[in-house]
Amino acid sequence: MAVLKADAAERLPPGLAGPGLVPSNEAMHELSIAEAILQQVDEVVRQSGQAGRVTRVELSIGVLSGVCVDSVRFALGLLTEGTELAQTEFRIRQPGAECVCGECGQRTPIDDLVMACPQCGSSEIAIQGGRDLLLESVELEEGRR
Known part of the structure; x- marks a missing residue:
């Protein structure tokens, strides 16, 4: 089992989260965040040059990030259904x-x-x-x- 550490904890693209940046349609906001997470996972795996099924992804979503963790989990489930990431465990830490x-x-x-x-x-x-x-x-x- 190989654990790939994201380069100094890969930040997702600016503007996806933060106080005051949550649009009125929260579900779409978290869906775009989940899409960005999956793109970043793909990029980390590709850059590592290692082969293997992604078994776990660890995320940190702060309590003041303006992101609903439950909505992100739901969106990740929707986006990975029927894909090679369907069985991936997404662990989300919420630092205070x-x-x-x-x-x-x-x-x-x-x-x-x-x-x-x-x-x-x-x-x-x-x-x-x-x-x-x-x-x-x-x-x-x-x-x-």
């Missing part, structure tokens, strides 16, 4: 985000964007993490494709 206050120094885990520190109310905050949409690895079953 945190609010870091420049006033009191408090670090608070968050699931949604905030405008003020939950501890002291200061607006001098920075949001760290949770926005990524990454292809982390592709696992191949050697000798089969």
